[in-house]
Amino acid sequence: MSGRRRRPDGRFYEPGDPDAPRCDWPNCAKEGLYRAPKDRDHLRDYFWFCLDHVREYNAAWNYYAGMNERQMESELRRDTIWNRPTWRWGTGPSVRHADDPERLGDPFGLFRESADRDAREIDYPRRGSPEETALRELDLTPPLTFETLRARYMILVKRHHPDANPGSKDSEERFKRINIAYHTLVNTLQT
Numbered sequence: 001m002s003g004r005r006r007r008p009d010g011r012f013y014e015p016g017d018p019d020a021p022r023c024d025w026p027n028c029a030k031e032g033l034y035r036a037p038k039d040r041d042h043l044r045d046y047f048w049f050c051l052d053h054v055r056e057y058n059a060a061w062n063y064y065a066g067m068n069e070r071q072m073e074s075e076l077r078r079d080t081i082w083n084r085p086t087w088r089w090g091t092g093p094s095v096r097h098a099d100d101p102e103r104l105g106d107p108f109g110l111f112r113e114s115a116d117r118d119a120r121e122i123d124y125p126r127r128g129s130p131e132e133t134a135l136r137e138l139d140l141t142p143p144l145t146f147e148t149l150r151a152r153y154m155i156l157v158k159r160h161h162p163d164a165n166p167g168s169k170d171s172e173e174r175f176k177r178i179n180i181a182y183h184t185l186v187n188t189l190q191t
Contacts, residue, residue, distance in 0.1 A: 005033050005048055025053040036061070131188050134181035146189050153182045 004012045005021070013020045013033055023032040030050035036057045037043045049057060064072050125131035125142070135142065138152050156178045158164065165171035 005035065021048060023050040023053055024048050025050070025057075028053060125188075130184050134184040137177050137181040138185070144185065144189075146186070149182070149185050149189070153178065 006012055013031070015031060015033065017031070020031040020033060022028070023030045024047040028050060030052070032048035032050060034049050034051055034054035035046035036049060036054050038045045038047055040063050047057070064075070067075065125135070135144070138149070138156065140149065140152055157175070160171045160175045160178060162168075162172050162175060
Protein backbone atom coordinates (compact mmCIF):
# COMPACT_ATOMS: atom_id res chain seq x y z
CA MET A 1 0.00 0.00 0.00
CA SER A 2 1.41 3.33 -0.97
CA GLY A 3 1.80 6.14 1.53
CA ARG A 4 1.19 8.73 -1.17
CA ARG A 5 -2.04 10.68 -1.34
CA ARG A 6 -4.40 9.98 -4.24
CA ARG A 7 -6.51 12.38 -6.23
CA PRO A 8 -10.25 11.71 -6.58
CA ASP A 9 -9.52 10.33 -10.07
CA GLY A 10 -7.12 7.72 -8.59
CA ARG A 11 -3.83 9.27 -9.67
CA PHE A 12 -1.26 10.36 -7.08
CA TYR A 13 -0.68 13.96 -6.10
CA GLU A 14 2.81 15.09 -7.01
CA PRO A 15 4.85 17.71 -5.14
CA GLY A 16 4.11 21.09 -6.69
CA ASP A 17 0.56 20.25 -7.88
CA PRO A 18 -1.48 23.45 -7.63
CA ASP A 19 -4.56 21.59 -6.35
CA ALA A 20 -2.72 19.45 -3.76
CA PRO A 21 -4.47 19.49 -0.36
CA ARG A 22 -2.90 21.44 2.48
CA CYS A 23 -1.10 20.01 5.50
CA ASP A 24 -3.35 19.08 8.47
CA TRP A 25 -0.89 20.72 10.90
CA PRO A 26 -2.39 23.92 12.37
CA ASN A 27 -1.33 27.08 10.50
CA CYS A 28 0.69 25.19 7.86
CA ALA A 29 0.15 26.12 4.21
CA LYS A 30 2.43 23.45 2.67
CA GLU A 31 1.17 20.44 0.70
CA GLY A 32 -0.15 17.55 2.84
CA LEU A 33 1.13 14.55 0.87
CA TYR A 34 2.44 12.30 3.69
CA ARG A 35 0.19 10.25 5.92
CA ALA A 36 0.37 9.44 9.61
CA PRO A 37 -2.17 7.40 11.64
CA LYS A 38 -4.51 9.42 13.85
CA ASP A 39 -4.36 7.02 16.81
CA ARG A 40 -3.75 3.36 17.67
CA ASP A 41 -7.45 2.49 17.49
CA HIS A 42 -7.80 3.90 13.96
CA LEU A 43 -4.58 2.97 12.19
CA ARG A 44 -6.16 3.32 8.74
CA ASP A 45 -7.51 6.81 9.43
CA TYR A 46 -4.81 9.35 8.58
CA PHE A 47 -3.64 12.89 9.04
CA TRP A 48 -1.97 14.24 5.92
CA PHE A 49 1.10 16.36 6.66
CA CYS A 50 3.91 18.06 4.81
CA LEU A 51 7.28 16.32 5.03
CA ASP A 52 8.52 18.44 7.95
CA HIS A 53 5.40 17.92 10.04
CA VAL A 54 5.06 14.19 9.34
CA ARG A 55 8.62 13.75 10.60
CA GLU A 56 7.85 15.77 13.73
CA TYR A 57 4.58 13.90 14.32
CA ASN A 58 6.17 10.47 13.88
CA ALA A 59 9.10 11.33 16.15
CA ALA A 60 6.68 12.26 18.96
CA TRP A 61 4.05 9.56 18.35
CA ASN A 62 4.04 6.63 20.80
CA TYR A 63 1.76 3.71 19.98
CA TYR A 64 1.87 2.48 23.58
CA ALA A 65 1.11 5.85 25.22
CA GLY A 66 -1.60 5.47 27.87
CA MET A 67 -1.20 1.68 28.19
CA ASN A 68 -0.17 -0.02 31.39
CA GLU A 69 2.43 -2.80 31.44
CA ARG A 70 -0.15 -5.60 31.22
CA GLN A 71 -1.84 -4.02 28.19
CA MET A 72 1.50 -3.54 26.43
CA GLU A 73 2.45 -7.18 27.07
CA SER A 74 -0.90 -8.34 25.71
CA GLU A 75 -0.49 -6.19 22.60
CA LEU A 76 3.03 -7.52 21.98
CA ARG A 77 1.83 -11.12 22.34
CA ARG A 78 -0.97 -10.55 19.83
CA ASP A 79 1.51 -8.96 17.42
CA THR A 80 3.75 -12.05 17.48
CA ILE A 81 0.90 -14.09 15.97
CA TRP A 82 -0.32 -11.31 13.66
CA ASN A 83 -3.50 -10.85 15.73
CA ARG A 84 -4.89 -14.25 14.67
CA PRO A 85 -6.61 -16.67 17.05
CA THR A 86 -4.58 -19.63 18.29
CA TRP A 87 -5.35 -22.88 20.12
CA ARG A 88 -3.37 -25.38 22.12
CA TRP A 89 -2.09 -28.27 20.03
CA GLY A 90 -4.93 -30.65 19.15
CA THR A 91 -7.75 -28.54 20.63
CA GLY A 92 -8.58 -26.10 17.82
CA PRO A 93 -11.62 -26.04 15.59
CA SER A 94 -11.93 -29.10 13.41
CA VAL A 95 -14.11 -30.29 10.59
CA ARG A 96 -17.15 -32.08 11.91
CA HIS A 97 -19.32 -34.58 10.06
CA ALA A 98 -16.52 -35.84 7.81
CA ASP A 99 -18.53 -39.06 7.56
CA ASP A 100 -21.41 -37.18 5.91
CA PRO A 101 -20.20 -35.59 2.64
CA GLU A 102 -23.67 -34.18 1.87
CA ARG A 103 -23.66 -32.19 5.10
CA LEU A 104 -20.32 -30.67 4.13
CA GLY A 105 -21.63 -29.71 0.72
CA ASP A 106 -19.28 -32.04 -1.16
CA PRO A 107 -20.56 -32.12 -4.75
CA PHE A 108 -17.34 -33.65 -6.13
CA GLY A 109 -16.88 -36.32 -3.44
CA LEU A 110 -13.60 -34.87 -2.21
CA PHE A 111 -14.34 -35.68 1.41
CA ARG A 112 -15.89 -39.06 0.68
CA GLU A 113 -12.39 -40.52 0.27
CA SER A 114 -11.35 -39.41 3.76
CA ALA A 115 -14.56 -40.89 5.21
CA ASP A 116 -13.77 -44.19 3.43
CA ARG A 117 -10.19 -44.03 4.74
CA ASP A 118 -11.46 -43.62 8.31
CA ALA A 119 -13.52 -46.79 7.94
CA ARG A 120 -10.58 -48.89 6.68
CA GLU A 121 -8.49 -51.00 9.01
CA ILE A 122 -5.02 -52.46 8.99
CA ASP A 123 -5.04 -56.16 9.78
CA TYR A 124 -1.98 -58.11 10.86
CA PRO A 125 0.84 -57.20 8.45
CA ARG A 126 3.40 -59.72 7.32
CA ARG A 127 6.46 -60.16 9.50
CA GLY A 128 9.33 -57.73 8.77
CA SER A 129 7.19 -55.42 6.65
CA PRO A 130 7.36 -51.62 6.98
CA GLU A 131 3.81 -51.72 8.39
CA GLU A 132 4.85 -54.11 11.18
CA THR A 133 7.85 -51.91 12.02
CA ALA A 134 5.59 -48.83 12.07
CA LEU A 135 3.07 -50.53 14.37
CA ARG A 136 5.88 -51.48 16.75
CA GLU A 137 7.29 -47.93 16.71
CA LEU A 138 3.90 -46.47 17.63
CA ASP A 139 3.17 -49.30 20.10
CA LEU A 140 -0.08 -50.25 18.35
CA THR A 141 -1.73 -53.59 17.62
CA PRO A 142 -4.02 -54.53 14.74
CA PRO A 143 -6.76 -54.16 13.74
CA LEU A 144 -6.04 -50.45 13.42
CA THR A 145 -8.36 -47.65 12.29
CA PHE A 146 -7.33 -44.19 11.19
CA GLU A 147 -8.88 -42.65 14.33
CA THR A 148 -6.85 -44.91 16.62
CA LEU A 149 -3.69 -44.21 14.62
CA ARG A 150 -4.20 -40.45 14.73
CA ALA A 151 -4.94 -40.44 18.48
CA ARG A 152 -1.77 -42.40 19.25
CA TYR A 153 0.27 -40.21 16.90
CA MET A 154 -0.92 -37.03 18.67
CA ILE A 155 0.06 -38.43 22.08
CA LEU A 156 3.54 -39.43 20.92
CA VAL A 157 4.17 -36.20 19.02
CA LYS A 158 3.32 -34.12 22.08
CA ARG A 159 5.62 -36.25 24.23
CA HIS A 160 8.61 -36.35 21.86
CA HIS A 161 8.40 -33.03 19.99
CA PRO A 162 11.75 -31.15 20.02
CA ASP A 163 10.03 -28.07 21.50
CA ALA A 164 8.89 -30.16 24.47
CA ASN A 165 12.40 -31.65 24.92
CA PRO A 166 14.90 -28.95 23.97
CA GLY A 167 18.37 -30.30 23.30
CA SER A 168 17.41 -33.98 23.55
CA LYS A 169 18.81 -35.86 20.57
CA ASP A 170 16.98 -39.05 21.64
CA SER A 171 13.60 -37.31 21.53
CA GLU A 172 14.46 -35.71 18.20
CA GLU A 173 15.33 -39.08 16.66
CA ARG A 174 12.24 -40.71 18.17
CA PHE A 175 10.12 -37.85 16.78
CA LYS A 176 11.50 -38.54 13.29
CA ARG A 177 10.78 -42.28 13.58
CA ILE A 178 7.23 -41.56 14.83
CA ASN A 179 6.55 -39.36 11.79
CA ILE A 180 7.88 -41.97 9.37
CA ALA A 181 5.81 -44.70 11.04
CA TYR A 182 2.68 -42.56 11.01
CA HIS A 183 3.00 -41.74 7.31
CA THR A 184 3.69 -45.39 6.47
CA LEU A 185 0.47 -46.46 8.19
CA VAL A 186 -1.58 -43.59 6.73
CA ASN A 187 -0.44 -44.58 3.25
CA THR A 188 -1.41 -48.19 3.99
CA LEU A 189 -4.85 -47.10 5.16
CA GLN A 190 -5.35 -45.03 2.01
CA THR A 191 -4.61 -47.91 -0.37
